[in-house]
Amino acid sequence: MKLINTIKGEMDxxxxxxxxxxxxDDNEFTQWIEYWLEDELVHRSVHxxxxxxxxxxxxxxxx
Amino acid sequence: MANTQNFCNQAKVxxxxxxxxxxxxxxxxxxxxxxxxxALYLVSATRGAGDTVYNTSxxxxxxxxxxxxxxxxxxTGPTLTSTTAHFTPSESIVFSNVTLAVAFDAVLIYxxxxxxxxxxxxxxxxxxxxxxxxxxxxxxxxxxxxxxxxIA
Numbered sequence: 001m002k003l004i005n006t007i008k009g010e011m012d013x014x015x016x017x018x019x020x021x022x023x024x025d026d027n028e029f030t031q032w033i034e035y036w037l038e039d040e041l042v043h044r045s046v047h048x049x050x051x052x053x054x055x056x057x058x059x060x061x062x063x
Numbered sequence: 064m065a066n067t068q069n070f071c072n073q074a075k076v077x078x079x080x081x082x083x084x085x086x087x088x089x090x091x092x093x094x095x096x097x098x099x100x101x102a103l104y105l106v107s108a109t110r111g112a113g114d115t116v117y118n119t120s121x122x123x124x125x126x127x128x129x130x131x132x133x134x135x136x137x138x139t140g141p142t143l144t145s146t147t148a149h150f151t152p153s154e155s156i157v158f159s160n161v162t163l164a165v166a167f168d169a170v171l172i173y174x175x176x177x178x179x180x181x182x183x184x185x186x187x188x189x190x191x192x193x194x195x196x197x198x199x200x201x202x203x204x205x206x207x208x209x210x211x212x213x214i215a
Contacts, residue, residue, distance in 0.1 A: 005160060007195045028188045045196030050203055054184045055213045058070040
């Protein structure tokens with residue numbers, strides 16, 4: 001039995017509907033897991049892997 | 064061998080480590096590294112390159128989210144690879160067991176040791192919400208090609 005933390009407290013995973021999704025583009029690889037109790041979203045976790053970064057170019061002036 | 068005009072590679076790391084002060088600087092309490100935090104921002108916020116300090120405007124709120132966000136683990140300091148200095152948090156940034164019902168899409172990394180909480184960088188991602196769950200930001204490989212913050 002796997003327990004899922006939800007807005008209603010811990011619930012047995014077998015009582016819930018599991019839905020998953022992902023985004024994979026140049027900026028990120030993101031996955032999420034949702035658990036639904038009938039028509040109510042009771043749990044949603046998100047994992048974002050960043051790909052695009054912050055770069056500063058250094059320049060020494062020519063003179 | 065001829066002289067070559069350029070920005071010195073090690074200076075890129077030294078800037079990241081606060082060893083240069085070409086303008087008015089601050090008296091530091093010691094030589095230890097600063098603490099950096101990560102705060103999350105709503106889709107409606109306007110965080111970006113113009114930020115100078117941590118700002119509560121547009122920050123997310125919700126169950127188990129503390130204003131100001133969470134501390135970042137920085138076990139590895141800035142490193143020079145080839146001609147690029149790079150710095151990346153050494154562990155994923157995790158907001159545990161939170162409920163953030165209003166969509167958010169950005170994280171601000173800022174210096175929590177500095178008196179004014181100086182802004183460092185803003186990173187965006189697809190709009191998300193979290194319900195009684197974890198929000199995890201996993202870092203890219205810390206090198207000259209993908210490190211989170213780089214001076215090239």
